[in-house]
Amino acid sequence: MPGILTALVAVPLIGAAGVALLPAGRVRAVRAVGLVTTLAALALAAWVWARFAPGTSGLEFEERAAWVPAVGIAYHLGLDGLSVSLVALTAFLFPLALAAAAGQVRDRVKAFVVTALLLEAGLLGTFMAQDLVLFYVFWEAMLVPMYFLIALWGGAGRAGAAIKFFLYTMAGSILMLVAIVAVYLGSAAGGGAPTFDLPSLLREPLGVAPGVQAVLFAAFAVAFAIKMPVWPLHTWLPDAYAEAPPVVTVLLASLMAKAGAYGLLRFCLPLFPEASRAFGPLLSALAVVGILYGGAVAWAQGDMRRLLAYGSMSHMGFILLGIFAFDVPAVQGSLIQMVNHGVSTGALFLLAGYLLERTGRARTDAYGGVAATAPALAAAALIVVLSSLALPGTNGFIGEFLILVGTFQARPAAAVPATLGTVAAAAYLLAFVGRVFHGPLRDDLRALPDLRAREYAVLVPLILVIFWVGLYPQPLLVRSEATVTAVLRRVAAAHGPAPRAAPAVGSRAGGGERTP
């Protein structure tokens, strides 16, 4: 009996099929069907998010069916504290992206909407899959539509950027596939039938030697690190972010990058606890390098979207730092920061897209004084930038604060340089605002129109979420707490001290053991 999670994956697929059957000339109908589909998915996701019972670390809304029983592959979906908010974020951003695309993508609209809906199904499935092969299927299935979104609708250098993006991510993920098969074969070491099912795999330690475990961890971690991206595996990022159509950049930065961080938490930590501990310092160091490098390079960029791309990478460094602090507040902070980054960076790239749509200019120094002619646009940009800067009262503050607090306890040597990253963020983001929106108004920008009703409709929900999370993060924190505690207990179980208690902001008690 298919349940609500299957429906969540199926709705975009059905919508895509519906759009594919419409005649290509009926652009309005195509857009309407696309928007209605994503709104339906959002309604389902919101219902699931609201009904999700905090306090348990196990899977909820679980669905399991045999898929390829002869090989031990199952169709197994489920949500827990790690994924429930990311599913909601995905469903929340897609209608906004499709609405924004209405003004930006005018060519082959039908194909665009179909591809975007396939991408949504892939992303939602990635966050819900509990079987390694099923996860891999969704993971790669979102890569293919993303490739086509960049390669077919991108800017002048789209072909190169798209293939670079694809080869990079594929190189990482195919090695992960080999590692998945090795994990599968290792699960039979105890004499039972091998399985790809994640909860079954976690029931007992993996039957592989420690050295092999390190190699397998590395294969998984590299795949996820490329997606995030982690320095030094980031070189696909600026091209892909800058050449993709603006709304696709939103999806890349807000959602795809999260899939990488999510993968680390979902697979690397629980499956390879010892190796995670061993590699923790290295990954924390890479996170710090990424934070500082991304910030410094962003500051030097003249291209608006490249600036935001490196900035996004710098912010992803904080998420990585929090995960590998192995500390409940820090990981909680990372999870909440994933949502924040999705909202704030998404909004930044949307605003950049609106500017590009109006003027076609990619460089910040081609603008100046835009605030005078488009005050609402400038105000929205300022709010979003401040949330990215982690101003108290906005969402960014909650996330970065928790990450830094947790990391200070666990890895002070990494936390101190990381705080410099927040300073760098202030430098490049305020420079961006200053160059584009302030200063003397350029003559050729006098006719620049302010936000239109449709654009308000996209930005207002994002800004509401920025303040909602900033002022009342509790709903997000309670949902993730029990699962995070369980995952970290698992990592700590091998040796070392137990993770510290939950933070004050998320005051609910931790749940029980992670049970399948």
Added chain:
Amino acid sequence: MTWADLSLIAPELALAAAACAALLQDAWATGPALESRSRGPAAAWIALGGVCAALLLLGVRPAGAAQVGFAGMYVRDGITRVVDLAALAAAGLGVMLSPPYLERFRLPAGEYHALLLLSTAGAMLMGASRNLVLLFLGLEMLSFPLYVLAALARRSRRSQEAGLKYLLLGAFATAFFVYGVALVYGASGTADLSRLGRAPDVPLLHAGVAFLVIGLGFEAALVPFHAWAPDVYEGAPMPATAFMSVIAKVGAFAGLLRLFPQALPQLAPAWGQMLAAIAVATMILGNLAALAQSNVKRLLAYSGVAHAGYILIGIASGGPAGSSAVLYYLLVYVAMNLGAFGVLLLLERRGEEADRVEDLAGLLGRAPWAAVVLAACMVSLAGLPPTAGFIAKLYLFRAALQDHRVALALVGALTSVVSVYYYLRVASVALSAGAADAVAVRHSRFAGVGLALAAAGVLWLGIVPGAITALVQQAVQALR
């Protein structure tokens, strides 16, 4: 030969009968003229009837124990059934996708269909071999019609050249094969595959096996026996290219399956290494060479070489896991490769084949479904989910790691990344804007149904692989 023997080869007989009928219909329609004039769909319908009859005869047979006939030379077991299925799928799709091309380029339909059916029967015989002599017979029956098919366009120099090249090199490879049979017989005193397992491990046996590998490796286009493939693929008329690209692999790998995992498991330590080395070389060379191609036929030729390397992973790993992975891959390969060729067969550039990558530009605007099918097949060839190519590769990696052949799995994985580059280039050109004005798209309901079937196969084997996985695992149970 008894009635029981004849009923055993009923599917092959159905194909042979249909081949004769197609030739006779051709002769009858042509009359005393020199050139064949039969271009209507009659021959295609006859061939399709033959394929369907063979499929039905395959289906009515109980799936139980293996049946042996012709004094132990012919065996009808699980492997035979899957190989027959793959060969008949190749034949069916080959028949359905070609009519628009045959009509446009005035190729003799009767001969085309008769040769196609005979070649299919040859591949099926290879899959049913329990004796080296029958394997040889099947190999010849598979390859001879292919030589003629390559040269079918009598007025095209390229086609003649392709046919001659294929014939000369193929004859060479076949000679190696026969010599191998002789040496194996000399070493073991039998040509019966079921008795080779007890043969003494003498150098003569290894030499004979090496020659057998050359003969089969040529047909499968394994490196270093692949040199014919790009030229022949490019020169042969496209329907012939499409068909030979899959049927030769089906036959050759069926032969390798019968030879290595089944007949010579005791030589696995020695031969596993050798086959693994060939697989590595084939995957690397095939994929790297494909990168540089701008002609889609040559690109698919090198891609075929690369896929031969992937399938060989399964043979080298051996055992039930490897053998079932090979069988699954063959089925998948038939669907995805013929799907890709099927779309190319609809195109025509000013009276020539539209075989350059840029000819595909703007296909989405003019034939959206064909463009989507082509993209799906390319994604599948690249081994990406949710298509069949992914599941097939997953099974191969599983077989390799189970046999502790990590290097084989890693090379397979990394070369798949390389392959993404050229497959996705073709797919994104087909889905891109802009129109190659010189290229016309022909619409044909017959070919449309064929394309739909190929696409359905690519998706079905990728999304709901359970039933066929069970089938191929059942087929190799005897190997345990």
